[in-house]
Amino acid sequence: MTREVKLVEVEGNIEDLALELANQLDKGVTLVVRGEPSLVKELLITLRKYGANWLKVVYAPGWDDPERYLKYAKYMSIADKAPYRIKGEKKIKRRILLHRMAKASLDYMDAPIVNKECAALRYCNLCVDSCPEHAIIPEKPVRIDLNKCTECGACINSCPAGFLWPPGFTLYGLSEFLEGVDKLTAAPLPKLDQLKDGAVLRSQERSAPLILILEAESKGKKFAPLDLNLMDPYLEELESLPRGNEPPVEIKRFNNYASREASLLASMLPDKDEWIQLNHLNYFRVEVSDECTLCGACTGVCPSRALRIVKDGDELRLEFSHQQCIGCDACRQICPEKAVTIERALNPHLLRSGEFVEVTRDEIARCRGCGAPLDGTVRMMKNLEERIRKNSGDKYAELVWYCQKCKDKMLFKGLI
Numbered sequence: 001m002t003r004e005v006k007l008v009e010v011e012g013n014i015e016d017l018a019l020e021l022a023n024q025l026d027k028g029v030t031l032v033v034r035g036e037p038s039l040v041k042e043l044l045i046t047l048r049k050y051g052a053n054w055l056k057v058v059y060a061p062g063w064d065d066p067e068r069y070l071k072y073a074k075y076m077s078i079a080d081k082a083p084y085r086i087k088g089e090k091k092i093k094r095r096i097l098l099h100r101m102a103k104a105s106l107d108y109m110d111a112p113i114v115n116k117e118c119a120a121l122r123y124c125n126l127c128v129d130s131c132p133e134h135a136i137i138p139e140k141p142v143r144i145d146l147n148k149c150t151e152c153g154a155c156i157n158s159c160p161a162g163f164l165w166p167p168g169f170t171l172y173g174l175s176e177f178l179e180g181v182d183k184l185t186a187a188p189l190p191k192l193d194q195l196k197d198g199a200v201l202r203s204q205e206r207s208a209p210l211i212l213i214l215e216a217e218s219k220g221k222k223f224a225p226l227d228l229n230l231m232d233p234y235l236e237e238l239e240s241l242p243r244g245n246e247p248p249v250e251i252k253r254f255n256n257y258a259s260r261e262a263s264l265l266a267s268m269l270p271d272k273d274e275w276i277q278l279n280h281l282n283y284f285r286v287e288v289s290d291e292c293t294l295c296g297a298c299t300g301v302c303p304s305r306a307l308r309i310v311k312d313g314d315e316l317r318l319e320f321s322h323q324q325c326i327g328c329d330a331c332r333q334i335c336p337e338k339a340v341t342i343e344r345a346l347n348p349h350l351l352r353s354g355e356f357v358e359v360t361r362d363e364i365a366r367c368r369g370c371g372a373p374l375d376g377t378v379r380m381m382k383n384l385e386e387r388i389r390k391n392s393g394d395k396y397a398e399l400v401w402y403c404q405k406c407k408d409k410m411l412f413k414g415l416i
């Protein structure tokens with residue numbers, strides 16, 4: 001495959017231009033195009049009709065600027081990976097069929113692109129659960145079943161770390177695309193009073209702010225980046241949240257994407273320490289039952305450092321940070337005691353402040369011989385004792401309550 005990049009002015013008859021460019025795209029040429037946004041959009045749609053790799057066409061009004069160009073180059077290397085699929089319902093004109101042959105019946109697949117960093121969230125299944133078409137294969141990183149994906153975009157918003165995004169429009173590309181449109185109603189997330197039915201909410205790129213695009217018009221043509229009716233419940237939930245007027249707050253979470261999203265949300269809520277139940281938004285509350293032995297397995301596996309164990313005198317405390325938690329499910333799955341529950345919930349104060357709150361605590365166990373602290377809590381020792389009793393009998397079970405020194409002494413005296 002060639003790595004050739006060509007610059008193209010979009011003008012004249014779009015159908016003819018698209019036919020010419022489709023052949024170049026077949027050869028692997030990447031096209032950086034410049035022209036009226038509405039014409040560029042028409043070109044992309046036409047190329048798609050022709051079964052051409054429209055993902056390798058990048059709208060670049062600022063192609064003289066090397067900085068921007070580098071971003072495009074990165075984007076193009078992603079678009080390279082998208083495959084074709086057959087779309088049976090396509091209507092094809094005879095003229096196009098003659099020029100493009102079988103390719104005219106193909107569609108260049110624009111299923112969400114998966115960032116391989118997804119593998120870092122070993123236990124997270126949020127996108128798998130969000131897909132109404134069951135098109136996401138739960139491997140790590142996740143894979144998209146191209147025959148099932150309808151490009152609805154639901155998964156993209158479900159990823160707590162922004163590891164999924166559509167190849168057709170990155171946020172950067174989108175903002176470039178929208179440059180020069182006649183009318184644009186766009187608002188960052190806090191301006192919720194502008195929400196309407198069918199609004200489109202996209203946080204399309206890692207480290208991108210949430211952008212709400214309600215409507216864009218260019219030369220009398222409406223621009224709707226993606227049909228996201230599926231996002232309506234998500235938006236309704238946003239609308240239903242209480243409003244506050246707090247100063248902006250900078251939140252540092254799992255990655256830039258999660259940080260910006262949380263910062264925006266925190267600054268639109270009142271600073272109240274109360275839990276609000278959620279159904280759709282990605283904010284989570286982790287609770288831990290009394291089965292917890294404070295073994296620390298969950299703290300070790302949390303990619304967000306949202307759980308920690310703190311020593312407090314003769315006790316250990318397990319603490320949780322609502323601000324840091326991205327709901328990846330790792331702690332729940334790793335817990336040997338099945339003590340963790342996770343639910344969607346939002347606490348404006350905890351989100352804003354980043355405070356850690358106690359979720360459980362227990363006393364540090366002490367040696368029954370000398371009183372020295374043991375390596376675990378009372379609940380852990382009881383648990384261990386119970387398990388050993390089941391397998392090896394009473395005599396050995398009680399030994400969990402003694403430190404190594406006392407056990408050695410007992411062995412010496414023939415007590416064990």
Ligand code: SF4
Nearest residue numbers: 292293295296298335
């Ligand atoms: S919640 Fe489970 S994994 Fe975490 S410390 Fe408690 S027992 Fe261990």
Ligand code: SF4
Nearest residue numbers: 302325326328329331
């Ligand atoms: S607390 Fe649990 S769900 Fe939240 S980020 Fe950590 S491991 Fe994931």
